[in-house]
Amino acid sequence: MPIRSVFDRFEEIKPSMSEKIERNSVSISVISSLDESGITINNATVMGGQDLIKDEDVRLEAEAGFVQLNIVDLFELRKHVLHSIKYTPEQIHGTTDLVSNIYQVKARKESTYYLGLLVTPYHDINLTKYEEFIDFACSAYYGTLHRSITQMQQGQLTEKEVYEQLDETSSSIMSLLAHLLFKRRELAGGPESVGVPTYFFGLLIFDYEIIPAKRICMNDSCKSVYDIDEVNSDTCPRCGSELSYLPPDVEFQRVSLVFPKESIHYLTTNYEVPRDIVSLFELSRIPSSVMLSINLMNQEIFSHYIYLPSRAVLLHRNGKDILTIDALSKRVENKIRVVVALTDSVPKTENLIGFMPMRTFLRDLREGFGKGIDIDEILSKSIVSDWIKTPFFKPGDATLDDFGSLFEVLGIEIPKREDSLDTSHEEESSEVDAEAEDSDRVAADNEHVEVD
Amino acid sequence: MDTFSNIVSEFKTKFESPLNQMEKMKESQKILISRDIKRHSAAIATLKLNEDEVFDAFTAYRYFTLNHLVPENYNPIHLTKDLENLRKLIVAGGGKAVSTLQAAAYLSQQIVAAVSAAFDAFTILLDEKTSGTQDHIVRAIMIRKKLMPALQKISEFIIKDSLIDIRWGATLLKMGYATLFRIKNTSYSFSNISYEFDKFKKIYPLDKGSEYYWDIIYHFVLKDVYEKLKILGKDIIDERVQKLESGRQASRGLVRSYRRPSSSQGVDMPTESILYDIFKRQGTLDSATLSKIETALDRTFRQIANKKYGMQDLSDESKLIEIGLDIYTKMIWSFPILAYSVINPVEYGKLLDNPESYVRANKGAIIQATRKKLNNLLVGRVNTRSMARLIAKFIQKAYGAKRY
Numbered sequence: 001m002p003i004r005s006v007f008d009r010f011e012e013i014k015p016s017m018s019e020k021i022e023r024n025s026v027s028i029s030v031i032s033s034l035d036e037s038g039i040t041i042n043n044a045t046v047m048g049g050q051d052l053i054k055d056e057d058v059r060l061e062a063e064a065g066f067v068q069l070n071i072v073d074l075f076e077l078r079k080h081v082l083h084s085i086k087y088t089p090e091q092i093h094g095t096t097d098l099v100s101n102i103y104q105v106k107a108r109k110e111s112t113y114y115l116g117l118l119v120t121p122y123h124d125i126n127l128t129k130y131e132e133f134i135d136f137a138c139s140a141y142y143g144t145l146h147r148s149i150t151q152m153q154q155g156q157l158t159e160k161e162v163y164e165q166l167d168e169t170s171s172s173i174m175s176l177l178a179h180l181l182f183k184r185r186e187l188a189g190g191p192e193s194v195g196v197p198t199y200f201f202g203l204l205i206f207d208y209e210i211i212p213a214k215r216i217c218m219n220d221s222c223k224s225v226y227d228i229d230e231v232n233s234d235t236c237p238r239c240g241s242e243l244s245y246l247p248p249d250v251e252f253q254r255v256s257l258v259f260p261k262e263s264i265h266y267l268t269t270n271y272e273v274p275r276d277i278v279s280l281f282e283l284s285r286i287p288s289s290v291m292l293s294i295n296l297m298n299q300e301i302f303s304h305y306i307y308l309p310s311r312a313v314l315l316h317r318n319g320k321d322i323l324t325i326d327a328l329s330k331r332v333e334n335k336i337r338v339v340v341a342l343t344d345s346v347p348k349t350e351n352l353i354g355f356m357p358m359r360t361f362l363r364d365l366r367e368g369f370g371k372g373i374d375i376d377e378i379l380s381k382s383i384v385s386d387w388i389k390t391p392f393f394k395p396g397d398a399t400l401d402d403f404g405s406l407f408e409v410l411g412i413e414i415p416k417r418e419d420s421l422d423t424s425h426e427e428e429s430s431e432v433d434a435e436a437e438d439s440d441r442v443a444a445d446n447e448h449v450e451v452d
Numbered sequence: 453m454d455t456f457s458n459i460v461s462e463f464k465t466k467f468e469s470p471l472n473q474m475e476k477m478k479e480s481q482k483i484l485i486s487r488d489i490k491r492h493s494a495a496i497a498t499l500k501l502n503e504d505e506v507f508d509a510f511t512a513y514r515y516f517t518l519n520h521l522v523p524e525n526y527n528p529i530h531l532t533k534d535l536e537n538l539r540k541l542i543v544a545g546g547g548k549a550v551s552t553l554q555a556a557a558y559l560s561q562q563i564v565a566a567v568s569a570a571f572d573a574f575t576i577l578l579d580e581k582t583s584g585t586q587d588h589i590v591r592a593i594m595i596r597k598k599l600m601p602a603l604q605k606i607s608e609f610i611i612k613d614s615l616i617d618i619r620w621g622a623t624l625l626k627m628g629y630a631t632l633f634r635i636k637n638t639s640y641s642f643s644n645i646s647y648e649f650d651k652f653k654k655i656y657p658l659d660k661g662s663e664y665y666w667d668i669i670y671h672f673v674l675k676d677v678y679e680k681l682k683i684l685g686k687d688i689i690d691e692r693v694q695k696l697e698s699g700r701q702a703s704r705g706l707v708r709s710y711r712r713p714s715s716s717q718g719v720d721m722p723t724e725s726i727l728y729d730i731f732k733r734q735g736t737l738d739s740a741t742l743s744k745i746e747t748a749l750d751r752t753f754r755q756i757a758n759k760k761y762g763m764q765d766l767s768d769e770s771k772l773i774e775i776g777l778d779i780y781t782k783m784i785w786s787f788p789i790l791a792y793s794v795i796n797p798v799e800y801g802k803l804l805d806n807p808e809s810y811v812r813a814n815k816g817a818i819i820q821a822t823r824k825k826l827n828n829l830l831v832g833r834v835n836t837r838s839m840a841r842l843i844a845k846f847i848q849k850a851y852g853a854k855r856y
Contacts, residue, residue: 109663136596140666147667150657165671172670176592179585185767189833 512556547614569602570628
């Protein structure tokens with residue numbers, strides 16, 4: 001006994017931080033596939049998060065929420081397709097020690113679409129590696145689906161067996177994902193690579209106003225709304241019915257565009273109106289249908305945060321090109337200012353700043369934000385000091401609907417509108433394929449971004 | 453375990469230019485091959501092959517059996533059929549027609565890939581089961597890490613410009629497991645490649661596409677093999693788990709005969725000869741030597757991690773630091789100048805005056821300093837490679853000191 005007592009303190013088993021994080025992490029996969037035979041299979045799995053989802057009924061409810069998502073058209077981006085996005089939280093109410101980030105990636109194989117969502121306090125999940133895994137998962141799921149349905153058509157399998165085999169494939173891949181994420185930490189850290197060199201073509205400065213979360217009475221005849229701090233119980237003080245949460249949100253107040261003279265040609269040929277550029281960030285925000293489903297998992301926790309994209313990779317619909325969005329936000333009371341840096345691989349020939357200096361710029365910006373320096377002062381001392389900055393526009397401002405009036409406001413001569421770069425780019429693409437492959441390799445070396 | 457890794461490494465290195473080896477064999481063992489052909493003349497008559505093709509196929513048979521690519525009792529007629537099948541598959545996959553001997557060379561490479569993957573995946577099973585990973589995850593890791601890449605290699609890369617039917621690759625993976633079971637005297641039914649391939653064609657309706665790799669391995673190859681593999685590895689896993697458990701108990705003070713566990717027990721000091729060369733003789737430390745040191749250290753880390761914790765890809769920071777501490781201090785006792793990289797700069801003078809006596813007098817402080825240094829310098833993701841790199845940096849720094 002005397003020997004044991006020395007070691008007694010080791011016997012107390014406290015969950016380690018990594019275990020705690022694991023229990024607060026949820027991995028969600030939503031798969032939607034349409035087979036040639038016309039069978040549509042939607043599948044949603046919510047895995048993990050024992051501390052977050054306290055009740056199996058809640059898990060089922062959340063799964064039901066996710067299964068209804070139309071993941072094919074989840075984002076209404078017209079010229080781009082979502083590749084991967086990381087959302088970082090901004091705490092609006094209350095205090096919790098573990099704050100979750102949301103990672104979202106989308107993959108497609110033929111007619112199978114796969115939406116991978118990861119809600120985890122880990123902030124260093126490598127989007128590139130996560131996306132690779134989801135691509136593999138989507139492809140493997142499609143393989144099993146296509147094979148089993150072929151076998152079903154040949155009379156070798158029953159419909160029930162098809163579903164069983166699909167479940168087996170998806171659950172084993174999901175377990176593997178959880179294992180790699182939390183036990184091995186293989187999908188964390190390391191450089192983010194976007195494959196092709198991109199150029200920094202503009203900045204967007206957004207001002208948002210926070211709409212705090214509310215509690216709403218579920219009784220149709222009462223419908224009272226309370227501030228989140230106003231009530232402490234889960235029942236309505238007036239009628240005693242159940243109270244539900246209305247998650248917090250942000251309202252777009254105004255935006256300013258900052259861009260170099262060199263990118264004017266690229267902007268006017270690739271975007272119909274200035275509003276399209278603004279909508280790149282606006283449409284990358286987490287779709288409310290997704291947020292509502294996430295909210296279902298734990299209303300108490302997720303009603304304390306708003307989520308804004310901190311990094312997004314979008315693919316051009318017309319080929320291999322990519323567009324990246326990196327955002328920094330700073331909150332002052334009930335306002336949030338978000339600075340969004342946009343880079344694109346399309347303007348190959350223009351004399352623009354590369355991706356790495358953009359990252360350095362963002363780092364300086366973050367530092368400046370931290371010290372409370374005004375944005376104009378930061379910009380004037382940075383690599384974008386000679387860029388053109390527009391005044392702030394309200395969301396409905398007509399100036400955002402025409403490049404002509406935007407340039408008039410700025411006193412710049414309206415550049416002659418040429419044919420869209422998109423089409424010329426498509427024609428070029430076969431010629432530059434070989435070059436692109438070379439640049440891929442170079443890019444793999446150069447275009448590395450350390451995860452924040 | 454060592455037998456397994458030996459077999460795999462032998463497999464990987466032995467068959468680098470099978471075509472040349474077979475061509476030589478064709479000349480040097482003409483008589484023996486002709487005798488084989490005579491013995492099977494009745495069966496050969498049914499194959500509709502010309503004389504050259506038959507001679508090539510029988511040369512391949514000799515080569516395959518001598519090198520244990522197929523079991524010794526494998527029928528030469530079956531191998532001839534296998535080669536004909538592969539030739540057809542190459543053309544069907546969009547490749548140019550190849551000779552029988554060339555097909556045999558390809559088949560040998562495919563078999564090597566399949567057998568190595570089967571053995572490597574078994575090693576993963578042992579490692580993961582020792583750390584208590586659940587079966588369905590172990591299966592998934594085996595597929596993603598080893599079996600899928602092997603199937604991809606067999607189906608896409610070994611034969612350039614031709615996509616080989618994935619069921620052929622899956623059949624070969626089964627054959628890889630048959631080889632493993634044969635070596636371990638476990639029963640597993642696998643008659644011959646062509647027969648099993650025909651069987652596969654009946655149960656798996658699709659032939660090409662990387663999207664089916666996971667499916668065919670998960671649902672058709674590994675399903676009936678996995679439980680057998682677990683039984684096969686049970687003894688090794690039990691032994692490792694027991695070792696881990698007794699280590700754990702010892703550290704909790706439950707076992708009286710407590711022995712200080714040294715991480716590097718049973719593993720020699722790595723890179724000793726290189727260190728001797730650069731610190732005791734006039735060797736130079738250039739970047740090639742440095743990378744050699746790094747690789748050797750990484751290997752040592754993995755070996756120790758495997759011996760001690762039953763897993764090669766150890767990423768637990770504190771465990772890695774313990775191993776690193778053990779390795780580096782061991783190096784310092786042999787090459788005292790290495791202490792230069794870890795001690796406080798104010799002590800440099802004393803160390804450089806007489807490294808041996810300094811180290812002898814300050815053993816405890818050096819261990820503490822090394823631990824502190826390792827703790828401070830490790831940032832970001834810690835794994836065996838980053839530890840190896842850090843220790844190589846220490847060696848580089850000490851080498852710099854030696855020059856003055």
